[in-house]
Amino acid sequence: MSPDSATPPVQRDVFDPMIQPALFEGVRTRRIMAFFIDAIAVLLLTFAAGILVFFLGIFTLGLAWIFYAFLWQAVALLYTAFTLGGPSASTPGMRAMGLEMRLWHGARPYPLLSAMHVLLFWFSVSLLTPLVLLVALFTERKRLLHDIVLGTVVMNAEPLRQEGL
Numbered sequence: 001m002s003p004d005s006a007t008p009p010v011q012r013d014v015f016d017p018m019i020q021p022a023l024f025e026g027v028r029t030r031r032i033m034a035f036f037i038d039a040i041a042v043l044l045l046t047f048a049a050g051i052l053v054f055f056l057g058i059f060t061l062g063l064a065w066i067f068y069a070f071l072w073q074a075v076a077l078l079y080t081a082f083t084l085g086g087p088s089a090s091t092p093g094m095r096a097m098g099l100e101m102r103l104w105h106g107a108r109p110y111p112l113l114s115a116m117h118v119l120l121f122w123f124s125v126s127l128l129t130p131l132v133l134l135v136a137l138f139t140e141r142k143r144l145l146h147d148i149v150l151g152t153v154v155m156n157a158e159p160l161r162q163e164g165l
Contacts, residue, residue: 014102014104014105014106015102015104015106015141015153015155017140017141018140020159020163022156022159023155023156023159023160023163024141024142024155024156025156026156027099027142027154027155027156028136028137028142030097030098030099030156031094031097031099031142031154033093033096033097034091034093034094034096034097034099035093036093037092037093037096037097038079038080038091038092038093038094039093041079041091041092041093042072042075042076042079043072045075045079046071046072046075046076049071049075050068050071053065053067053068053071076118077115077118077119079091080114080115080117080118081111081112081114081115081118082111082114083114084101084109084114084117084118085109085110085111085112085113085114085115086111087108088100089101089102089108089109090157094154095157098156098157098158099154099155099156099157100154100155100156100157100160101117101152101153101154101155102152102153102155102160103151103152103153104151104152104153109152113150113152116150117146117147117150117152120145120146120149120150121144121146124144124145124146128145132144132145135148141153142154
């Protein structure tokens with residue numbers, strides 16, 4: 001066994017706010033706006049899914065109406081998992097605001113990580129109050145608590161593309 005094959009490759013943090021400040025300029029404000037855009041999209045999708053569940057309930061003699069108990073949560077989870085975990089690495093709201101998410105070593109998020117991201121966000125805000133969002137004011141990459149736990153970074157998409165990442 002050669003020494004090269006015994007040690008795994010070292011992954012380094014790719015995004016440094018001191019070297020690449022353009023990646024993090026205005027991220028907090030844009031992220032808030034993206035959240036509101038995505039919340040409206042989830043609301044509209046939940047309304048459409050509600051109509052579908054209503055008609056499904058008629059055909060199943062009311063059995064499908066149990067889906068109403070967790071409809072908006074399921075819609076929000078699927079929305080985030082498949083948009084944030086997709087090839088663009090951003091939700092439609094994030095795309096509208098010019099944001100993109102990456103893992104700390106530069107890889108794009110995958111659907112399971114994206115689902116965990118939204119679940120941790122809601123659990124942290126619900127359990128620790130919205131004051132947990134103040135963490136972004138004190139981190140150099142403007143990350144929230146759930147970003148730090150999962151090793152994700154939200155950045156401006158245009159400078160990210162210009163750097164070829």
